[in-house]
Amino acid sequence: MIGSSTSFHIRSSAVPASSSPTSVLAVELSCEGGESARLPGVVSLLELLGEVADPRARRGVRYSAGAILAAALAAVLAGARSLTAIGQWVGEAPVTVLSQLGFQGSVPAESTIRRFLQALDADALDKVIGEWMWRKTRGMRGRRVVSFDGKSLRGTREGDGRPIHLLSGVCQRLGVVLGQIGVGSKTNEIPMLRELLAGIDIDGMIITADAMHTNRDTATYITDLGGDYLLTVKDNQPRLRKALKKLPWHSVRTHDRTRTRRHGREETRTLKALAIRGPDIEFPGARLALKITRRRVDAKTRKFQSATIYAITSLTAADATPRQIAAWLRGHWHIENRVHCVRDVTFDEDRCRVRTGAGAQVMATLRNTTIGLLRLRGHHSIAAGLRHHSYQHERPLELLKSC
Numbered sequence: 001m002i003g004s005s006t007s008f009h010i011r012s013s014a015v016p017a018s019s020s021p022t023s024v025l026a027v028e029l030s031c032e033g034g035e036s037a038r039l040p041g042v043v044s045l046l047e048l049l050g051e052v053a054d055p056r057a058r059r060g061v062r063y064s065a066g067a068i069l070a071a072a073l074a075a076v077l078a079g080a081r082s083l084t085a086i087g088q089w090v091g092e093a094p095v096t097v098l099s100q101l102g103f104q105g106s107v108p109a110e111s112t113i114r115r116f117l118q119a120l121d122a123d124a125l126d127k128v129i130g131e132w133m134w135r136k137t138r139g140m141r142g143r144r145v146v147s148f149d150g151k152s153l154r155g156t157r158e159g160d161g162r163p164i165h166l167l168s169g170v171c172q173r174l175g176v177v178l179g180q181i182g183v184g185s186k187t188n189e190i191p192m193l194r195e196l197l198a199g200i201d202i203d204g205m206i207i208t209a210d211a212m213h214t215n216r217d218t219a220t221y222i223t224d225l226g227g228d229y230l231l232t233v234k235d236n237q238p239r240l241r242k243a244l245k246k247l248p249w250h251s252v253r254t255h256d257r258t259r260t261r262r263h264g265r266e267e268t269r270t271l272k273a274l275a276i277r278g279p280d281i282e283f284p285g286a287r288l289a290l291k292i293t294r295r296r297v298d299a300k301t302r303k304f305q306s307a308t309i310y311a312i313t314s315l316t317a318a319d320a321t322p323r324q325i326a327a328w329l330r331g332h333w334h335i336e337n338r339v340h341c342v343r344d345v346t347f348d349e350d351r352c353r354v355r356t357g358a359g360a361q362v363m364a365t366l367r368n369t370t371i372g373l374l375r376l377r378g379h380h381s382i383a384a385g386l387r388h389h390s391y392q393h394e395r396p397l398e399l400l401k402s403c
Contacts, residue, residue, distance in 0.1 A: 067102030074396035118357030130179035175338035177368040202227035223285035255322035285314040
């Protein structure tokens with residue numbers, strides 16, 4: 001049976017529930033302060049880049065893998081959008097900066113940097129940097145809520161002509177990418193999400209993902225590893241959606257109501273929750289059924305649109321308030337606004353034409369890392385952060401040395 005007697009109380013507000021502001025989080029997790037700012041067991045980012053596997057044969061190697069990666073990341077921190085721009089930044093950097101990045105004597109040509117980045121194991125690089133970001137942000141207070149979503153790099157092409165597709169996990173509070181993996185043309189996001197989670201300690205984590213990932217295997221995988229899921233239910237799970245729709249929602253009071261006004265629209269969102277206490281909803285680990293109703297009104301024409309969304313979660317009423325759950329459902333799309341959109345607009349990623357080897361994914365990883373470092377440094381605007389670091393070659397170096 002489904003029980004409706006929970007400890008929920010209605011919450012109503014004119015603005016969405018907010019997490020700690022970025023500036024507060026920057027104080028908690030800042031890259032500033034050099035060695036004193038590092039958590040125990042977290043090596044510096046410059047040291048970490050030196051541990052990335054070098055794809056080149058040992059014979060004839062003049063420049064270390066760590067130095068090339070550090071220089072590439074420094075260039076992207078300064079606003080470089082392409083492999084050509086990375087080569088130009090390196091070519092114009094002063095010797096004092098290059099030596100601290102790891103170069104001794106001469107510096108590599110743009111073609112050398114390009115060949116190296118295209119030959120890298122991009123997933124391995126993502127894993128190394130993702131694990132570092134994970135350790136770097138573990139001092140964040142409260143439960144970690146991570147949103148997973150895919151993004152196609154429109155200007156790129158795989159062997160079959162399809163664009164390269166990447167799946168990323170982003171911390172909702174920080175807007176920092178904690179993991180990324182390539183989704184090959186012969187697979188899809190569903191198994192790759194589990195592969196990405198396999199390299200992360202998800203104990204105590206709350207995972208949000210779109211309806212594609214609402215399936216029994218993924219739910220079981222998450223809960224078996226000690227995590228919780230919060231998933232929307234759409235037509236790819238027709239039986240589950242039908243069962244949720246048939247629940248006695250008419251007898252359930254509204255547990256949370258949020259009103260917002262933006263982009264010429266007034267929006268009211270309500271959330272109802274029912275505790276799952278029997279076999280009515282057969283889904284692994286499910287503890288709460290959720291019904292979200294969204295009503296949008298055009299401020300000028302007063303025309304309105306209404307939509308109803310169902311969701312399911314392994315969380316209980318004791319684990320989170322309705323207001324928190326509603327905020328996490330809305331916050332899932334922060335990955336679009338705070339990462340994907342930044343990569344497209346600020347870095348012009350969709351126009352990137354890197355089509356050889358791992359170059360496109362490696363560039364995406366460097367952009368993700370740049371966004372994360374700037375956010376941890378307290379930059380609200382990524383574009384402004386890039387401008388700040390573009391004015392002097394020493395500034396990206398100082399940031400990398402402090403992390």
